[in-house]
Amino acid sequence: MIETGARMPQTTIVLFRIGGFLLGAAVDEVEQGLRSGGAAVDAASCPPVDLRELLGLAASEQTRGRELLLIRVGAQRFLAAVDSVEGLVTLDRSALRPLPPLIAAGRIGRWVWGIALVQAEMAFLVSFAGLAARGGGEG
Amino acid sequence: MDAAISVLVVEDNALNRKVAVSLLEKLGVRAETARTGEEAVAAVKAKDFDLVLMDIELPGMGGLAATREIRRWQAEKAARGMRRGNIMIVATTAHQGQDVRKQCLDVGMDEVVVKPLRAEDLQDLVSRRQSGARESSLAAARDAPGGSRAEGDSSAGSEKSEGDERPSQVSAGSDNSALNTGREAAMDLRQMVVFSLCNEKYAIDINHLKRIVWAGAITPVPGVPSHILGIVNLRGDLVSVVDLGQLLGLKTRAPTGSKPSLLVTHNKGIDVGFLVDSVDDVIELPSRSIDPPLITLEREYAGFLEGEAKFGEALIAILNYERIMASDKMRLK
16 A cells, blocks of 8 residues: 555535436535425526536436536536435545546546545546536536 | 576566566576565565565555565664675556655665566666676675675665676677577567457557456446446556457457456556456467468458467467557547
8 A cells, every 4th residue: 555645635525426427526616406396596597507418428327317406607507407416525635536548538528527536436526617618508 | 697686576466477477587587476565575584585576566565564574674684793685676566656656765675667567677677686696796705704805785786886787798608699599589579468358369468568457346437438438446546448349349248257357558658448358368479470360350440450379279369559549449539
């Protein structure tokens, strides 16, 4: 085992699932988690964003979209349907890795900037910053 | 003549052990092996080794702890006036970071060699260690009654003095030319890792290999082609996993009963693990025994074959690794 040096800085991540995938986002980018249909959200000011489409999930990948994430990018807000919000996790920066180069070069590399090692699982770390440039909303 | 040296290869992976021993044998060096740090320490205490190739990640006592123990034991012997064994300990590791290197040197290792072990690296180490062994013999002769007193014990052999020469340059004469001829013949041999896919035998040049591991839990990745199975966590290193059978267009995957393995390869800074049904052997093939391929893959994949060779009763398809890595299938968009 490689011995690590001084204590690493930490980062807090919101974990959520879509299909069979564990995903994560920086806590600064997620305003809150909502139960789908449980809260009135102004659709005009919070356009929906389809994470399935962004991440290229196969059509066969079943999702339920029972919960919503209210995402904040600068002054803009977006709503994303997810299967479940797993909660917050605080990790040492040493638990974060870049995507392996072969995979980073693909479509996923546009929206996923790295991987968090959360116990035995890998969480794909989504960056929503690109949504603002994209104009937001479906499609 | 080359000074005979004794080498201990400490490596938990059986195939990697075999590769190291086989590369050393090509250099005319016989090696002994240990699978754990504990075995390594016991071996060093039982026998004088000139060179220890120490994997740093071992089950149980790791390579760093084993080295620390060996150096502690040596220092104890020296303190009691017993001649200190002059052991060169070289870390073998897949990690390239400066922090790993520092840890290795801090515990008393002499050098760090990044895996995969290459023939040139081993030849260099062996040559320098042979020079060190020769120096030690001369020092011992000077220490003997009637000899001149040595100024001090040479350190672990990692430093090369001005007058050191490579073994092939040490002396002229028929012995040496025979040695060179043998080495030239050895240079014509290509070392290949043979593996199975869909009950057929394939091989790739061992120089592309970083390590071979059992295929553990592979995390699927969204939005990638089906031949990219996902990512595997190899002791903290995340490596993309490619289904080699699918990549080669082999549609039928027959259950083999053996445990799938990952051939972790390295190309231009990118590690990729290729999933195969089993890793079967490490062999040496004379370059001239590789024929143009008669084995056929679908046209789309034909460029992935370099050739084929008979090895015993088996016909082995030799893969062209560079072409595979340069193919569109390995360049995601």
